Amino acid sequence: MRRRQGENTRAVHLPPPPRPTQTPVGLPIWRTAAWSFEDSQEYADVLGDKVPGYSYSRVDNPTVAAFASGVASLEGAAAPEDVAGEAFASGMAAINAVFTTFLRTGTHVLAPAPVFGGTYSLLVNVFRRFGVEVDFVDFTDLGRVRASVRPNTKILFAETLANPTMAVADLRGLYRVAREAGALLVVDSTFATPVVCRPLEHGADLVVHSATKYLGGHSDCTGGVVVGRPDLMAKIRNVRIDTGGVLSPDDAFLLRRGLETLSLRVRRHCATAMVFAAAVAKHPAVRRVDYPGLPDHPGHQLARRLFDSGPEGTRYGACVTITPHGGFEAGVALADAVRVARVATSLGGTHTLVSHVASTTHRQLDHAALTASGIDAGAVRFSIGLEDAEDLIVDVTKALDVARARGKA
Numbered sequence: 001m002r003r004r005q006g007e008n009t010r011a012v013h014l015p016p017p018p019r020p021t022q023t024p025v026g027l028p029i030w031r032t033a034a035w036s037f038e039d040s041q042e043y044a045d046v047l048g049d050k051v052p053g054y055s056y057s058r059v060d061n062p063t064v065a066a067f068a069s070g071v072a073s074l075e076g077a078a079a080p081e082d083v084a085g086e087a088f089a090s091g092m093a094a095i096n097a098v099f100t101t102f103l104r105t106g107t108h109v110l111a112p113a114p115v116f117g118g119t120y121s122l123l124v125n126v127f128r129r130f131g132v133e134v135d136f137v138d139f140t141d142l143g144r145v146r147a148s149v150r151p152n153t154k155i156l157f158a159e160t161l162a163n164p165t166m167a168v169a170d171l172r173g174l175y176r177v178a179r180e181a182g183a184l185l186v187v188d189s190t191f192a193t194p195v196v197c198r199p200l201e202h203g204a205d206l207v208v209h210s211a212t213k214y215l216g217g218h219s220d221c222t223g224g225v226v227v228g229r230p231d232l233m234a235k236i237r238n239v240r241i242d243t244g245g246v247l248s249p250d251d252a253f254l255l256r257r258g259l260e261t262l263s264l265r266v267r268r269h270c271a272t273a274m275v276f277a278a279a280v281a282k283h284p285a286v287r288r289v290d291y292p293g294l295p296d297h298p299g300h301q302l303a304r305r306l307f308d309s310g311p312e313g314t315r316y317g318a319c320v321t322i323t324p325h326g327g328f329e330a331g332v333a334l335a336d337a338v339r340v341a342r343v344a345t346s347l348g349g350t351h352t353l354v355s356h357v358a359s360t361t362h363r364q365l366d367h368a369a370l371t372a373s374g375i376d377a378g379a380v381r382f383s384i385g386l387e388d389a390e391d392l393i394v395d396v397t398k399a400l401d402v403a404r405a406r407g408k409a
């Protein structure tokens with residue numbers, strides 16, 4: 001009689017899961033750290049990329065790969081095989097992988113002033129320590145950008161829509177400057193998403209996203225992604241494997257599911273933001289509204305050329321920055337008085353979220369630096385969610401009344 005194995009061995013070595021031959025409609029979560037092989041030869045061949053396969057989830061994971069290839073497909077300017085993607089644990093891990101791959105001691109990177117604070121800090125506090133030269137210039141002034149290029153410039157790092165001014169990047173102009181300089185054009189398109197603009201179509205070499213925002217869309221997971229030319233992505237993949245900032249399969253599942261409704265959500269976000277911005281601009285307590293959909297925004301014409309449109313009109317993104325009269329105090333009063341919207345960090349989810357810029361997202365900048373970046377001390381950024389536009393307008397109108405009363409007190 002065959003010897004029966006002990007209960008612990010049998011528990012550990014349960015029958016293997018089925019390997020379905022049909023493609024599942026929903027995405028399975030491959031929550032495993034490692035795969036097993038027929039023998040050591042297969043193990044070596046998979047590790048050596050001689051045969052396709054999975055070995056270890058820091059290297060590759062099917063759920064994570066499904067998310068990355070999903071973003072590559074949505075951002076892709078060319079045939080699917082011409083655009084590859086790599087996913088990361090956060091937007092910052094994705095940006096770090098790009099810089100680590102293409103910068104080294106003595107090379108130079110140009111980024112916008114203002115750039116997202118995490119990117120600023122990464123360049124100043126980490127990459128400068130390793131002898132990378134970093135300059136921040138006004139990216140809306142192409143002449144300044146061109147004049148700031150050096151022989152050792154390797155990356156022009158742009159943002160499709162800047163936070164919180166919603167400045168629109170002249171991607172084609174930046175592409176020309178990058179080509180003349182022999183540098184890569186890398187675009188953080190977190191605020192735009194491929195539903196608004198696909199920078200690869202305008203000459204960008206690589207696009208990065210904080211997937212934590214619109215791609216996921218529900219403020220329930222963090223992630224990042226880089227997409228672009230396969231030869232560049234192969235180098236980024238090696239750095240991802242070596243540095244290990246990988247996305248978890250669970251978050252990859254949520255992010256990939258987010259992609260399925262991205263277009264529906266972002267169209268609605270943008271349409272509501274347009275109505276909201278136009279309504280707010282009429283309120284007497286408002287000194288300025290930064291939203292590229294408004295004709296007086298400096299990036300309005302550029303946005304009309306670069307950004308997609310549909311029956312609902314051009315999509316100008318869904319963050320609206322409101323500056324009330326009355327400076328810092330009035331801004332804080334406005335943020336604190338909203339009730340439908342919530343005071344919170346992050347953006348791009350179903351809930352409308354507000355941040356008083358000077359005291360939160362841009363707190364590292366002193367008054368002079370804020371002014372130089374075109375940011376008023378009273379500015380409040382609204383990330384417009386999926387609520388009904390009318391409710392958001394009633395909410396912000398009441399909050400602006402409070403801010404006005406506070407300003408007069």
Ligand SMILES: Cc1ncc(COP(=O)(O)O)c(C=O)c1O
Nearest residue numbers: 090091092116118190210212223
């Ligand atoms: C424009 C932009 N890029 C990158 C990031 C970093 O993303 P994460 O927080 O996912 O690391 C953020 C986060 O707010 C962002 O707004």
